[in-house]
Amino acid sequence: MMDSKQKMIQKKNMSAYLTKIKSFFLGVQGNNGFFLKLCVYSLLIVIGFVYLYPLIYMGSYSFKSLEDLLNPLINWIPSTVYLENYMIAFQVLNFFPTLGQTLYVTIIPSIAQTAIAAIIGYGFARYEFPFKKIIFGIVLITFIIPPQVLMIPRYVFFNELELIGSIFSFLLPALFGQGLNSTIFILIFYQFFRMMPKALEEAANLDGAGNFRVFLTIAIPMAVPAIIIAFLFSFVWYWNETTLASLYLGNELTTIPIQLEKFSATFDELNNSQNSEGAQDINEGISMAGTLLSILPLLIVYIFTQRWFVEGVDRSGITGE
Amino acid sequence: MKQLSLKNKKSLVGYSFIFPWIIGFLIFTAFPLVYSLFLSFQQVKLTPNGIVTTYVKFENYIYAFTVDIQYTQVLLRFLRELVISTPIIIVFSLIIALLLNQPIRWRTFFRMVFFLPVIIASGPVIMDLMEQDVTSIPSIEEYAIFDAVLSNTEGLFHTILTYLMENLVIILWYSGVQILMFLAALQKTDRQVYKAAKIDGASNWECFWKVTLPTLFPMIIVNLIYTIVTYSIFALNPVVEHIQSQMFEISTGFGYASALSWIYFLVITLVLVIGVGVLILGNKKYR
Numbered sequence: 099m100m101d102s103k104q105k106m107i108q109k110k111n112m113s114a115y116l117t118k119i120k121s122f123f124l125g126v127q128g129n130n131g132f133f134l135k136l137c138v139y140s141l142l143i144v145i146g147f148v149y150l151y152p153l154i155y156m157g158s159y160s161f162k163s164l165e166d167l168l169n170p171l172i173n174w175i176p177s178t179v180y181l182e183n184y185m186i187a188f189q190v191l192n193f194f195p196t197l198g199q200t201l202y203v204t205i206i207p208s209i210a211q212t213a214i215a216a217i218i219g220y221g222f223a224r225y226e227f228p229f230k231k232i233i234f235g236i237v238l239i240t241f242i243i244p245p246q247v248l249m250i251p252r253y254v255f256f257n258e259l260e261l262i263g264s265i266f267s268f269l270l271p272a273l274f275g276q277g278l279n280s281t282i283f284i285l286i287f288y289q290f291f292r293m294m295p296k297a298l299e300e301a302a303n304l305d306g307a308g309n310f311r312v313f314l315t316i317a318i319p320m321a322v323p324a325i326i327i328a329f330l331f332s333f334v335w336y337w338n339e340t341t342l343a344s345l346y347l348g349n350e351l352t353t354i355p356i357q358l359e360k361f362s363a364t365f366d367e368l369n370n371s372q373n374s375e376g377a378q379d380i381n382e383g384i385s386m387a388g389t390l391l392s393i394l395p396l397l398i399v400y401i402f403t404q405r406w407f408v409e410g411v412d413r414s415g416i417t418g419e
Numbered sequence: 420m421k422q423l424s425l426k427n428k429k430s431l432v433g434y435s436f437i438f439p440w441i442i443g444f445l446i447f448t449a450f451p452l453v454y455s456l457f458l459s460f461q462q463v464k465l466t467p468n469g470i471v472t473t474y475v476k477f478e479n480y481i482y483a484f485t486v487d488i489q490y491t492q493v494l495l496r497f498l499r500e501l502v503i504s505t506p507i508i509i510v511f512s513l514i515i516a517l518l519l520n521q522p523i524r525w526r527t528f529f530r531m532v533f534f535l536p537v538i539i540a541s542g543p544v545i546m547d548l549m550e551q552d553v554t555s556i557p558s559i560e561e562y563a564i565f566d567a568v569l570s571n572t573e574g575l576f577h578t579i580l581t582y583l584m585e586n587l588v589i590i591l592w593y594s595g596v597q598i599l600m601f602l603a604a605l606q607k608t609d610r611q612v613y614k615a616a617k618i619d620g621a622s623n624w625e626c627f628w629k630v631t632l633p634t635l636f637p638m639i640i641v642n643l644i645y646t647i648v649t650y651s652i653f654a655l656n657p658v659v660e661h662i663q664s665q666m667f668e669i670s671t672g673f674g675y676a677s678a679l680s681w682i683y684f685l686v687i688t689l690v691l692v693i694g695v696g697v698l699i700l701g702n703k704k705y706r
Contacts, residue, residue: 138521145515145591146532152548152588153535159551214439221436225429233437240448242644244652244687246662247680250458250673251451253666254470274443284440309432338541341654341663359543382551389547393539400538404531407538408599 160184160387167383183387190365191357191388197395200337200353203265207272208332211283214275215328216321219287220313224299241281245342253345263350268336268343278335278342283328290324291317327406330399337396358392361385459678472674479678482671490679493657494686501650501690503579504590508646509639512594516601517631534599536592542654545589593650597642604638605631636702643694651687658683 154174159167163180166172222234256267271277275284294317302312318325340355347353357364365380400407459479461472483490515533519526583590608631616626652659662683666676 135521135523138518138523142515142518142523142529146529148588149532149536149591155551156548218437218440221433225433225436226426227430227433230433233441236444237440240444242648242688242691243448243452244648244680244684246652246659247455247677247684248448248451249663250666250677250680251454252447254454254673255451271443271447273439274447275440276443276447313436334538338539339654340542341659345663355541355543358547361543361547385547386551389544393544396538400531400535404534407534408527408530 156386156390159382160187160390162383164381164383167381180383183383184391186365186384187361187388187391190361190368190384191354191391193391196352196354196357199351200355200395203268203343203347203351203353204333204336206265207268207277207336208329210269211272211275211277211280211332212325212328214273215280215283216287216318216325217313218275219284219289220291220317222284223288223291223294224317237281237284240276241279245278249342249345256346262346263348265351267346278332278339283332286324286328287321290321294320323406323409326403327409330403330406333399334396354392354395358388361388455677456681458674459681461674463672463674463677465672470673475674479675480682482675483679483682490658490661493661494683497651497656497658498686498690499578500582501647503582504593504650505643505646505694507583507590508594508597509642511591512597512642513601513635513639515594515598516605517627519598519602520605530599530602534595537595540592545592545655549589593646596649597646600642600645601635601638604635608634636698640695640698643698644691647687647691647694651683 158174158176160183161176161180162172163176163178163182166176166178166180169177218237222230222237252267252271253262256262261267261270268277272280298316299312302316307315337353338355340353340359343353344356344359347356362380362385365384458472460474460476462475462478464471464473519529519533523529612630612634613626616630621629650656658679662676662679665671665679666673668675
C-alpha cells in the first residue's frame with residue numbers, strides 16, 4: 099500500500115521533472131526552448147557559412163602567392179599578405195577606366211528606369227481610365243517574356259539606327275519602361291503611390307495645383323524610399339547584365355563583368371606583349387583577385403545600403419495582397 | 420454632364436502618365452516580339468544593303484529538332500535542371516524564412532548574408548567560382564558519404580544527386596529574393612490566428628501545415644514564377660548561350676536564332692503554366 103503510494107509520488111515527481119526539462123529544451127507554447135534555439139542558430143550559421151563559402155575562398159586565395167598555392171599545408175590562411183595578385187588583376191581589368199564606363203552604362207539607365215517607373219506607377223495607382231486592368235495585366239505579363247526573344251529584333255533595330263556600341267541601346271528601352279525587370283519597379287511605385295492618402299492630392303487640387311504639379315511636388319518627395327529602392331535594384335541588375343551588354347555595347351564600351359569574362363585572355367595578351375622574362379601563367383590567386391575586385395564596388399554599395407534592398411522586397415507589395 | 424467630362428479629363432491625365440509605357444511597349448516589346456516571330460519563319464541574310472529574308476515555312480523549327488542535336492540536348496538539360504532546382508529553391512527559401520522569422524538575434528545580419536548573392540551573382544563571377552570548384556559542398560567528410568551514396572545509386576537518381584552536389588551553393592544562391600518575400604509575408608500574417616490555433620491545442624507542427632502554409636500559398640505561386648523566370652534568363656544558362664552563338668553563325672543566322680528563342684519562350688511558358696497549375700490543383704485537393 100505504502101509502496102505503491104510512494105511510487106505514485108515518485109512518478110509524479112519524475113513527470114514534473116520531465117516536463118521541466120522538456121520545456122527547457124523544446125519550449126512552452128509561444129516561447130522557444132534552448133534546444134529549438136540551438137537548432138535554429140546552428141542551422142542558420144551552417145547555411146550562412148555555405149552561402150559565404152565562395153567569398154571566403156576567394157578572399158583567401160586572392161592573397162596567396164604561387165608558393166602558398168602549391169604548398170599543401172597552407173589551406174586557408176596565406177603565409178604572407180601577398181598583394182601582387184591584386185596588382186596584376188588591377189592591370190588586367192584595367193580597373194579605373196572600366197569602372198568609369200561601367201558606372202556610365204549602369205547609372206544613367208538606372209536613373210531613367212527609376213524615373214519612368216515612378217511616372218507609370220503613379221498613373222496606374224492614382225487614376226482610373228478605360229482598359230486600365232488590361233494594360234496593367236500586360237505590364238505584368240511582359241515580365242515573363244525572356245529578353246532572348248526580344249534580343250535579336252532589338253539588335254537589328256539598334257543596328258539600323260547605328261546605336262550599337264552606344265549607351266542609347268541601353269537607355270532607350272529603359273526610358274520607355276521596357277528596361278531590365280521594369281515590371282518590378284512599376285509594381286513597387288504602384289504599391290507605394292496607392293498608399294498615399296487621397297486627401298493630400300485633393301487639398302492640393304483645391305489650392306489650384308494641376309495634376310502634374312501634384313505629382314512633382316507632393317508625390318515624388320513622398321516617394322523617396324521607393325526611389326532609392328528602385329534605383330539600387332536597377333543599378334545592381336544593370337551592372338550584372340552581361341548577355342545584353344556584350345551584344346548591345348559592342349566593342350566601344352565595356353563593363354567590369356565583361357572584362358572579367360575575358361580575364362584570362364586579356365591576361366595572356368598582356369603577358370605576351372611584355373618581355374617574356376617575368377612572364378608567368380595565370381593562377382588561381384590572380385583569377386580570384388580579379389573576381390573579388392570585380393564585385394568589390396557592389397559589395398561596398400551593398401554594405402551601406404543593405405537596409406534598402408531588404409525593404410525593397412517588403413515594399414514591392416507583392417506580399418501585401 | 421459635368422461629372423462625365425471631369426471623369427474624362429481624369430482618365431486622359433491617367434493615360435498621359437502611362438503613355439511612355441504604351442509607346443515603349445509597342446516599339447521595344449510588341450513589335451520585336453512580332454518581328455522575331457516573323458524572322459523565325461525566314462532565312463535571314465545580312466547583305467551590305469540590309470537584311471534580306473526569304474520565307475522558309477517551318478524549316479527553322481524542323482532544323483532545330485532534327486539536325487541541331489545540340490539544341491535539343493541543352494534544352495533538355497536546362498529543363499531537367501529547372502525541374503530539380505525550382506522545388507529546392509522554394510522549399511529551401513521557405514525554411515530559411517521560417518528560421519529567420521523566429522525571435523533570434525542578428526536577424527539583420529543573417530538577412531544580409533542570405534541576400535548578398537543577389538547583389539554579386541553575375542554570369543562571369545559564377546563562372547569563375549564554378550571553375551574553382553567552390554560551388555559544391557565545402558567539406559571532404561561529406562564527400563566520403565557522398566561517394567558511398569553515389570556508388571549505391573543508379574540512373575536518374577544518380578544524375579540528380581551529382582548535379583545537386585556539384586551546384587548546391589549556386590542553387591542556394593538563387594534564393595535571396597524568395598527568402599525575403601516569404602519572410603515579409605510571414606511577418607504580415609496575423610498573430611491572433613496562431614494564438615487561436617494554440618488555444619485549440621494545435622502544436623507548432625500542426626500550426627505550420629494548417630495555418631502558415633495556406634496563408635503563404637499565394638506567395639509560393641509568386642515565388643515559383645519568379646524563380647522560373649530568373650532561372651531561365653540567367654546568362655549562364657546553356658540555352659541562352661546556344662541561342663546567342665547561333666545568332667552570328669553564318670550558316671544559320673538571325674532567322675534560326677529567332678526560331679530557337681521562340682521555342683525557348685514557349686517551353687518556359689509551358690513550364691510556368693504546368694507549375695502554377697499543379698500547385699493550384701494540389702492546393703485544392705489538400706484542402
